[in-house]
Amino acid sequence: MTVTQTEAPAARRAGAAEGELEKSTGRRNRRTYLALLIPGVLGLVVSFVFPLAYMVRMSFNKGAPDGVIEETFTLDTYIQPLTDPYYWRVTLDTFQMGVTVGLLCVLVSYPVALFLARSTSKYRGLLIAVAIAPLLTSAVVRTYGWMVILGTNGLVNSTLNEMGLIDTPLKLTNNMTGVTIGLVEIFMPYAILAMISGFGRLSPQLEEAAGSLGASKLQVFTRVTLPLSLPGILTAFLLVFVLSISTFITPRLLGGGSVQVLATEIYDQTTGLLNWPFAAALSVILLVLFGLIIAVYQRLTKKIGG
């Protein structure tokens, strides 16, 4: 008894001291973590939060035709595009372009990504590097490349013409067709990367098991491979969609002024007509569109990933 009587408080004391020690190291650790976060957060605040706040504030100003910005608080910059059928069409076209490019990009990238994810070759690393190597060249240069390939006298038209398949050149640039082709190729590396990392749960053993249980190759693909790779597909689609609706260079260069999307409209308003408040409002609308899509995506991944 005496032993326990004397030992208990001592143990309690020791326990309490340990708890406090834990607490204080916990606090210290947390402080260290917070301190480590500061540079990154500061960078983000300066380079992202401030400009974003500035843009949102700008969108409530009033822009005069010749570039004068009147500091005020008006909703006109939002009412104008939201009540104008033209801007609804531009927004819809932007959205459609994002969906089309996203779908096509996933379609052509999927086989490549699947091959790379399952490859056991010793050259796998090299192959992945080759697949994403186009990212080393700027999108502007690649867009110019597509202009050369798709132009009236370009590679595609001259080849088809030489083969006697067409008389008049196909109109492959200066329209949405050209923009779509260009964007799909330009965003393929992103889609491939997103899919490879998204194929985490896809294991060759599962496919082999399905095969040994009598499933045909098609059944293995539709019942095992495809469902398991769905999260990767979804991530890739979303990434390409978001990149497409915010891209400016390719719609501008390959669109030849006939493709009007939110990004080109924002550029025109900013640099051509100097109506910064209106351009800012359009940017905010584009950001809201992003937000909506991301919300839908999260719902979907929750359903699929559980």
Place this chain on the structure above:
Amino acid sequence: MRVITKGKIALAAAATAAALVLTGCGGSAGSSTGGDSSATSGELNLIAYSGVWQDQYTAAVIEPFKAKYPNIKINYSSKRSSAEMLSALQGQKNNPATDVAIMDNSVSTTGNTQGLFDKIDAAAVPNLANVPEQFKNKGGFGPVVMLDAVGLLYDTATFPKAPESWDVLWDPAYAGKINVNAPPSLLGLSLTAITSKMEGEDYTQSIDKAVARLKEMAPGVQTFAPNPDEYQNVITGQTVLGLGQNARGQFYSDQSNKKMGVTFPKEGTVYQINTVNIVKDAPNKAAAQTFVDYALSAEAQTAFAKALFYAPSVTNADLPADVKDRVVPTDGSLNIVPLDVEFLSSARDKWTDTWKRQIITK
């Protein structure tokens, strides 16, 4: 769950990148080093056009200026258009980092009314005396430094003789082989005014008839935003007709061994006029005045006319006959459609909108 996390990271990265692109719209500012009271030394921050204009102006005007004033260092900030220059200057309004701007007069007029520019002190810029009254700014701001006009670019193989009328743009024989820079480009704005005049309309009142006519032309237009530019498109055979500026057109005509020509059709054309302006509260005002004076000298104006075929704005520039024939006439011999700059600064938005909504087809 791992999949979702990675997706989220990728997504956050994508969204951040996209938002950064969207928000990166601020004007750039050159370095400001404080003024020097001496006119023959110090620094000078110039804002002007990019590309071939920059190359030729540097060779014909800036290099000789530097040879004459070796102690003045020139920082050239180039912009693709006058509107971009204006937006840069607006961004620096409270803390100017630019001294001199050479830009289109429709845009510099806006700058004048916004208080971005200073009046020119005739005593500090003696060569201003050689600028005729019509090329001086009525309010005493920056004068005209060079003139050009909108021309019709044509492929010389298709047109051994230059087309005489703008009507050729509507000729079905060339449908799909035309490039027209849509507004807000000055070329498209000018074509609107020219078409209005061809249709017997007063564009300050209405452009309805011009719009109806341009709508007929639109399906035959290959591109409304030529790339790399309107000249190369014709030179490389992408198109056979296009809108362009006479000065650059003449320059590229030589460069391409006359594969492309440029002409002024009979119905008239629109002047494209550049002014030289001193920024209000310029950090290096004395150097700015020295530079503007040099830019208005016969020597500089002749050299630039020879280099890029802009017509001089001063009376004492003496051009060789072969250059004189190729710069835009300023003696009243050319049929000019007057495009009032003050009207234009208010119509630019409206006309751009009209083109986007009614003329440009998919």
